[in-house]
Amino acid sequence: MLIRKITFAAVLLLSLNGFSQLQIKPSDKSITYMGRVKLAQDSACFYWPGTSAAINFKGSGISASLKSRNEVGYFYAIIDNDAEHAFKFKSDTTKTTVSLASGLSSGNHTLQLYKLSNNTSENIFYGFQIDGKSKINTPNKPLKRKIEFYGNSITAGHGVDVEKGGQDSGKPETFNNYYTYAALTARHYNAQYSCIARSGIGIMVSWFPEIMPEIYDRLNPMDPNSKWDFTQYTPDVVVVNLFQNDSWIVNMPKNEQFISRFGTSKPTDEFTILAYQNFISSIRIKYPNAHIICALGNMDATKAGSKWPNYIKQAVERINDTKIYSLIFPYKNTGAHPNKQEQQMMADDLIGFIDKNIKW
Template sequence: MSMKRIFKPSLIALFFFSVWCSNSSAQLIVKPGDPHLSYIGRIAKSLDSVAFFWPGSTLKMNFTGDAVDVTMRSTREAGYFYAIIDNDAASAFKFKVDSNRAEINVAHGLAAGSHSLEIYKLSNNTSKNILYGLRIGGKAKLLSPTALPIRKIEFYGNSITAGHGVDVPPGQKESGTAEFYNNYYTYAALTARHFGAQYSFIARGGIGVMVSWFPEIMPEIFDRLDPFDSKSKWDFNKYTPDVVVINLFQNDSWLVKLPEHEQFKARFGKKAPTDEFIVDAYQKFVNSIRNKYPKAFIICALGSMDATAPGSKWPGYIEKAVKNINDPKISSLIFPYKNTGGHPNKKEQRSMADQLISFIDQHVKW
């Protein structure tokens, strides 16, 4: 018997063993700039990395495979995300991204066939979250991306819009830590999903129109890609919303009463702003938005925290500014005071969404 015949069975066995090993450990490395991936929100994209800044920033991907890992890290502070498989938000996996570059398993044990993945930023814009790549396990393949919705909506807001406190467990004292932010269940995100619209949330906890709890105010950062970099400008030609919702003044309403606060002194000196100054400041910001989006329907909202409590002047300031602007496609919407402690919880955010959805149905022709 020849040597060839002696070794042939062994070579065949080795071949099939190699194929089995290859299939059992198959994987696909995906770069963030791959054209099969789609993004929603203001993000900085290159072939090798993508930076998420604002709450609600989203990656979407269609694929086959049995597991997905993402490699990410955060700067400034930790960020929190949802990983949503096959649009099943009820089973979303919430994960943390900190300063250590790490690979995080966001899905495993997936059945054969096609799947979708959504990576959704839950937390404030005070974290910069960098995605370096994804790894898909099993019989991995990228599929064509789902077309993004034609409708577009954009929100400018504070902690209410960003999602401060939405994930605070019942009975636990609210805090402003990133862990308890959840933009996904804010009135803004709920409204966008109701209309099947793309979304952009330009929101930060503590921000105001005239004064904030920190140096920056919304008129100074609304046109930025990276909110902490004055040279990082957003290209407004990349995203033109049909509807813009502004929900600001909650923080201003507190800070104008605190003459000893450093930001009061920095913005106003020793004297609180007059009613005329407040109305004018709001008008100027709304006009800045109108200049960027000449055709958008703009909703000037307020609430549902104590800036809309009975006797508050702040709804009147907004209504006066809207009247002064005298634009048929600019209206005001005042959310009723929720009259409970802390920031709006999921139920209260849902109530705000219902009111906003109804308002849009009545006033906007998509």
């Protein structure tokens, strides 16, 4: 499979020379989206990690037109479900057409365009272009199961693509949501997947002004007026993995966000438990029938002696809902964010927990 990158000018030149190309707008019903997407006639905006667009087609090659705002975004292009040979590429602030595959056989093919990046990258998708004797095939039927995750850097995929011995810097190119425990679990169950996650976010306090209770109901996480319609996606299972960042910042009284949220006094145990309880209750209101797993880990908020697992367990006990559970991932006992292997271990734990406790 030959990968190349071409500009809009090159596409136009090829067309003038008789090159056959089928243009597919983002609003075309042949495209299947997963995740929170702002869809218009000529564009679709991806905000959250793990958001994807898929299409079934015939043709000798396929391209996508994109650009990004705020910071560069990174994607996988997965042809014929071959994730092992996925093409990873970036989208910057210039509207560009990226050739995702060429020289394809004459049979049927699939493409999944998958956002790997943090939600600080706003990515605008302008459609697909299919080369050769092309045809759009019928999209797959929607997957029956649905799962949704609310999380921080662990769930977003911070550092998953850091090479062995490399620095866990949080650069956009090191994010890879595809290999997080969240995405791995969704694929295990062949479930639709929605991921509401941002590196550095907390329930009471974050490394930036926004906290999850303020943005969890947004389509565009950076726009307070951009509200998500929860009737568009009703998950069977919700997994919440938050409090890692809170566990650090509550011990940093000089931190700007500590001062903004708490003033001069560290939050009490009761305040902390109630904050978590209130957030989970807000999720329950949105999804009255979902199973909700209140998870924590696998970084140092779950190390021996930490109070944070117990805060979650007490909040769950107080809610007293038979379909709300607590799950504490074991502390990975290594530095930096979880790598692919550690993410897989989390997925194995979560899958085992779901198999034991939930029928869906």
